[in-house]
Amino acid sequence: MCFISVIVPVYNSEKTLNRCIDSILSQTFSDFELIIVDDGSSDSSGEISDYYAKIDNRVKVFHKQNGGVSSARNLGLDNVNGRWVTFCDSDDYVSPEWLGYYVRNCRNHIELVVQSYNNLDSHINGFVGRTADFIEKFYDKDIIGYVWNKLYLYSIIDKYNIRFYESFLFLEDEVFNYRYLQYIENIIFTKESGYYYEIPDFNIKYTNADNFEPHYVVFTIIDKINKLHPIIETYRFYLRILFRSMFDSFLKKDSNCKEKLLRYRFAVRNNSNVIETLPLKIRMALKLPSFIVFYILRFMALIRRNL
Incomplete structure (x- = not known):
């Protein structure tokens, strides 16, 4: 068992995948596994992923037929060996201190660690407290709506069988987070930021999505x-x-x-x-x-x- 499992869903990401994986493997905190799920890529993403598995024993690669990001993340969750779980998207990247920022906030009784990211309003203050207070404070601040800025206790995910809805093309991260939030009590949100989010074109991504x-x-x-x-x-x-x-x-x-x-x-x-x-x-x-x-x-x- 390791301390953290990092899940990266991959689909036709050959242009950004090396940057993503290199940034994760360059962490100052080393007790983690990297779970890469190749979601039926038709480019060289699968081969790139397999290469990293050969040179670093912390990397595990799973190949599957294309089913979407939620199905890829779910396969990753089915193969977790870490006490904690976090996510990274294959077109994003992280700083060397990314996991370290999480670890230093894994205090007793904390069940979710939330981290800032590069595109978040810098005027938002940190938080330590109960789930209801966290939700009421941040429901409209683009904090709850993502999974890649959070560290989850895998025991809670496993106990309540929390997974991503594979039929959802919209808000799948937010739904996963609220499903998790309903079962926990204590949260830390730190303004420390180690995640670099590449903002997609939402008008293209969510065209005709039933929300x-x-x-x-x-x-x-x-x-x-x-x-x-x-x-x-x-x-x-x-x-x-x-x-x-x-x-x-x-x-x-x-x-x-x-x-x-x-x-x-x-x-x-x-x-x-x-x-x-x-x-x-x-x-x-x-x-x-x-x-x-x-x-x-x-x-x-x-x-x-x-x-």
Whole structure:
């Protein structure tokens, strides 16, 4: 067993893969394994990965048919030998102190270590405390939404069988994180930054992605946490996001828009204190009969598409 397992999903990354792997293998902290999952690459990514496995016994390579980043990460999680787990994307890279920043914050009772990264607002302060307080403080700060800036206890991932939803093309990191957060209590967020994130073109990456399903999963977890430890602002934020996701299905003429409306209403029906503080259109969607709301939203979507 090692202290940390680093999982790197790889798909056609020959232009950036050497930089990524070299940066990980150059860590000042050495008690780790590097799990590379080649997700059916058609370029030389597989051969590059195998080369590193031959020259460094900390590197393990798995080859699989293409199934997406979530399936690649899940295969990595199935083969972890470390006490802690973190992730790195193959088009990103890290500083030599990246894992060291994590390790120095692995204190007693800490179940998640969160690290800053190069594109994060430098004015955000660090944090040590309970999960609910962490969520309420950072829900809208681009901190919870990624997995490559976090160090997870593998025992928790294993105990609750936490995996990535392979059907999700959008928000898969955020869903994984909230699934993990619901089972832990103590978190550290450090402003130390050892991760260099190459921002993708999200307009291309998420074109036509259905974001209702991942938002619905996140909201149900937020609702569960809120009932135990109030996180009102986070709840309101995700309730609005879930409404927009549901309304998007009307804009796109989704055949499942009626079913999504019913699921939305069901998800939030027991939270009247929060609902009364929401915008009128959301309160309307919750209080009027479903068939009336359906035709109102369809009409609103028609107007929006013609603007």
